[in-house]
Amino acid sequence: MNSIIATRNNETAKGVPAEEIVVVGEDIISKLHESILGHILSFLPSMEAVHTSVLSKRWVDVWKSITGLQFNDSLHCFGKNKMNKQNFERFVNWVLLHLANSSIKIFSLCLTCYQYDSTLVSTWISSIFERGIKNLHIQYSDEVNFPSHSLFSCSSLVQLVLQMKCTLSVPIFASLPNLKILNISGIKLVSESSTYSEDLILNFPNLKVLEARGCEWLTIQNITIQAPLLERFSIAIWRSLSDEPYKSSITVFAPCLTDFSYEGDLEQDIVLLNSLSILSASVVIVVDEDRTDRMEKLGYQAHKLLAQICEVQQLKLLFYKVCFYFMLLCELEILLRYVE
Amino acid sequence: MQKTEGEESKAENEEVKQVTLMTSDGVKMKVEISIVYEMEIVRSFIEVNDADHSVPFPLPNVSSHTLDLIIELVKNEYDDEFMKTFSHDELKEVLVAANYLNMKTLLDFIATAIANLLEKKSVEFIRNFFNIVNDFTPEEEAEIRKTNEWVFQDLDED
Numbered sequence: 082m083n084s085i086i087a088t089r090n091n092e093t094a095k096g097v098p099a100e101e102i103v104v105v106g107e108d109i110i111s112k113l114h115e116s117i118l119g120h121i122l123s124f125l126p127s128m129e130a131v132h133t134s135v136l137s138k139r140w141v142d143v144w145k146s147i148t149g150l151q152f153n154d155s156l157h158c159f160g161k162n163k164m165n166k167q168n169f170e171r172f173v174n175w176v177l178l179h180l181a182n183s184s185i186k187i188f189s190l191c192l193t194c195y196q197y198d199s200t201l202v203s204t205w206i207s208s209i210f211e212r213g214i215k216n217l218h219i220q221y222s223d224e225v226n227f228p229s230h231s232l233f234s235c236s237s238l239v240q241l242v243l244q245m246k247c248t249l250s251v252p253i254f255a256s257l258p259n260l261k262i263l264n265i266s267g268i269k270l271v272s273e274s275s276t277y278s279e280d281l282i283l284n285f286p287n288l289k290v291l292e293a294r295g296c297e298w299l300t301i302q303n304i305t306i307q308a309p310l311l312e313r314f315s316i317a318i319w320r321s322l323s324d325e326p327y328k329s330s331i332t333v334f335a336p337c338l339t340d341f342s343y344e345g346d347l348e349q350d351i352v353l354l355n356s357l358s359i360l361s362a363s364v365v366i367v368v369d370e371d372r373t374d375r376m377e378k379l380g381y382q383a384h385k386l387l388a389q390i391c392e393v394q395q396l397k398l399l400f401y402k403v404c405f406y407f408m409l410l411c412e413l414e415i416l417l418r419y420v421e
Numbered sequence: 422m423q424k425t426e427g428e429e430s431k432a433e434n435e436e437v438k439q440v441t442l443m444t445s446d447g448v449k450m451k452v453e454i455s456i457v458y459e460m461e462i463v464r465s466f467i468e469v470n471d472a473d474h475s476v477p478f479p480l481p482n483v484s485s486h487t488l489d490l491i492i493e494l495v496k497n498e499y500d501d502e503f504m505k506t507f508s509h510d511e512l513k514e515v516l517v518a519a520n521y522l523n524m525k526t527l528l529d530f531i532a533t534a535i536a537n538l539l540e541k542k543s544v545e546f547i548r549n550f551f552n553i554v555n556d557f558t559p560e561e562e563a564e565i566r567k568t569n570e571w572v573f574q575d576l577d578e579d
Contacts, residue, residue: 109513110551117520118551120528124536132576135544135565137553168571175569 111139119146123187126151127176128164145179149187149216150209152176154194166195177208185209189218199225210235215259218242229273233257243268251300253277256284264292272300280305280332289313291333298349303330311335313342319367320348341390347382353389362390363397440467443477448485456495461523482521487514491527499530509550512538544576 110118122130122144130144154169164172188209192202203226206219210231216239227247232238233255240262250273263285272281280303285291288308294317298304308314314335320328330350338356344365353359364387368379390396438454440463458464463478480488490511497503507515512535519527539547548555557565566573 109517113517113520117516117528117532121516121532121535121539124533125540128572129540131572132544133547135557135562135573135576136548136551136555138556138561140553141565168574172572175572 115143116146118143120148123147123149126153126156128156128172131172131176145183147180148184149189150176150180150185151187151189153189153191155191163194166197169195170197170201173205177205181208184213186213187216188214189216190221191218192221192223196223197221199223203228207231213237215239219245221245241265251281251283251304253279253302254282254284256286257288258286260285260288262290263288264290265296266292266294267296268293269297270300270304272302275301277302282307286310291315293317295319298329298331300329303332305332305334307334309334309336311338313340314338314353315340315342316351317344318349318351319346341393343386347379347386350382351386356389357392359390359393361395362393364390365397365399365401367401441477442488443479444483444485444488445481446485449477450485450488450492452488452492456492459495459524459526461525463522480522483518484514487511487518490515491518491522491524494527494530499526501534504530504534509538 118140122133127147127150130147133144134141152169152173154166155163190202190205202221202223206225207228209217210228214235214237217235218240219242222245224246227243227245227249229248229250230252232241232249233252236256236258238257238260241257241260242262242264244264244266246267246269248269248271251270252273281300283304283306285306285308288311290313291306291308291311292313292315294315296318297320298318311333314333316331328349330352332352332354333356334354336355336358338353338358339360340362341353341356341359342363343351344363344367346368347366366379366383368375387398439451440454440457441449441451442457442463443449457467463480466478483491490507493503494500494515504512512531515527516531516535519531535550539550542550547553555562566576
C-alpha cells in the first residue's frame with residue numbers, strides 16, 4: 082500500500098489561511114485515488130465489489146484494484162436467490178482471471194452450498210499464493226488437494242483459518258514469520274518425509290493464537306511448535322479410534338502462554354514447555370467408559386497433562402463418560418489442591 | 422488532548438512527548454508522539470529533520486474536528502462502538518485524512534467500517550454515499566449489465 086497517498090496540493094503547507102478549510106461533502110471522495118476506493122471494496126463480498134461497476138463511468142474499473150477477495154456461495158443478493166453453482170464457479174474464475182497479476186492480501190473462500198470438483202477448488206487456492214497474501218480463510222466440507230508446500234513457505238501470512246477436509250504435508254522445518262493467528266479444524270497433518278527421525282519443527286515467532294480442533298495429527302515424527310509469543314493455545318484432539326501403536330506427541334514451546342484449553346481423550350501427548358505463565362486453563366477429558374483396560378494409563382496421562390499447568394489461577398476441569406477410577410480421582414485431588 | 426494558543430512549557434513536554442500539529446482551520450493541537458508516529462507523513466518528516474516539536478507541523482488537508490476524531494480512535498484502540506457514532510461525512514473525512522496522513526491501521530479500520538456500511542445496500546445508497554452522479558446513458562448502463570449478465574442478474578435496477 083505504498084502508492085495509495087492521493088496526490089494533494091502540498092504547497093499550501095506553510096501558513097495555511099483559516100479560510101482554506103477543506104470542503105467536506107461533494108468532491109471529497111472524487112479526489113481520492115481509485116486504489117483507495119478499491120481498498121474499501123476489498124472488504125466487501127467480491128460480488129458486491131464487482132457490482133460497483135454500474136455506479137458511474139469512473140467506477141467501471143475501480144473494482145479491479147481490490148486486494149481482497151471474498152467468495153461465499155451461500156450469499157444472497159438483496160434477498161434474492163443465491164447464485165447457482167455454475168454461475169458461482171464462473172464468477173470465481175472470471176474474477177481470478179481479471180486479477181491474475183494483482184497482489185491479493187485477503188482471500189476468503191466459503192463453500193457451504195455445493196460440492197465442487199476438487200481440482201477446481203485446488204486451482205483457486207493455488208492461484209492466490211506468492212501474491213503477498215496476509216489473511217487466508219477457507220471453509221469447505223469436501224476433500225480437496227491443498228498446496229501444502231506453498232502454504233508452509235508463505236511468509237506473508239498473518240492470519241490463517243482453515244476449516245476443511247484436506248491433508249497438509251508438514252515439512253521437517255517450516256517458519257511462518259508473520260503469522261499471528263492460526264486456526265485449523267478438520268485437517269489431517271501428515272509428514273512430508275517418512276525417513277526423517279527427529280522432531281518436525283514449526284517455527285511461528287509472532288504467533289499469538291493457536292486453535293486446532295478435530296485435526297488428525299498423523300505425522301510419524303513428533304511435532305515441536307516454537308511460538309515464543311503465543312498467548313492462547315486451544316486444542317481438541319481425539320485419537321482413541323486409531324489403533325496405531327505409536328502416537329506422535331505435540332510439543333509447544335510457549336513461554337508467554339496465558340490461556341490453555343484442551344479437549345480430548347488423552348491419547349496423544351501434549352507437552353507444554355516453559356508454560357509457567359498460564360493463568361487460565363480448561364481441560365475437558367472425554368473417555369470411553371467401556372475401555373477399562375486403559376484406565377490406569379489414563380490416570381497417568383491425566384496427571385502428565387495437568388502437572389504441566391499446576392500453577393494456573395483458574396482451572397475448569399470436566400470429565401465425560403468416565404467411571405471415576407480411583408487413581409484418577411487421587412490425581413485430581415492432589416492437583417486441585419495445587420490450584421487453590 | 423490540549424489545544425494551545427501560545428507557548429507551551431518545556432517541563433510539561435518532558436512527561437509525555439508531544440508534537441504540535443496545525444490543522445486546516447488554523448487550530449494548533451498538541452498530540453502525543455505515540456499517536457503522531459502512526460501518521461507516516463509526519464513521522465518521516467520528524468525523523469528526517471529531527472524537527473523542533475514545538476514548531477507546529479501543518480496539516481492543510483485535515484480539519485481540527487477530523488483530527489479530534491482520529492486521535493480519539495487511536496486512543497481507544499480503534500473502538501467500533503465509538504466509530505458507530507460517526508456520520509457518513511465524518512467517516513469519509515476520516516478516510517480521506519487517514520489516506521493523506523498515511524495511517525495504515527486506521528485506513529484498514531475505516532475502510533472495513535465503510536465496507537460494512539455499504540454491504541447489501543442498493544446501487545442508489547452507494548451512489549448517495551460517495552456522491553456519485555450516474556453519468557451513464559441508459560443504453561450504456563444496459564450494455565455494462567449485459568456484458569456479464571450472470572454477474573448482474575440479481576442486482577437491482579435503477
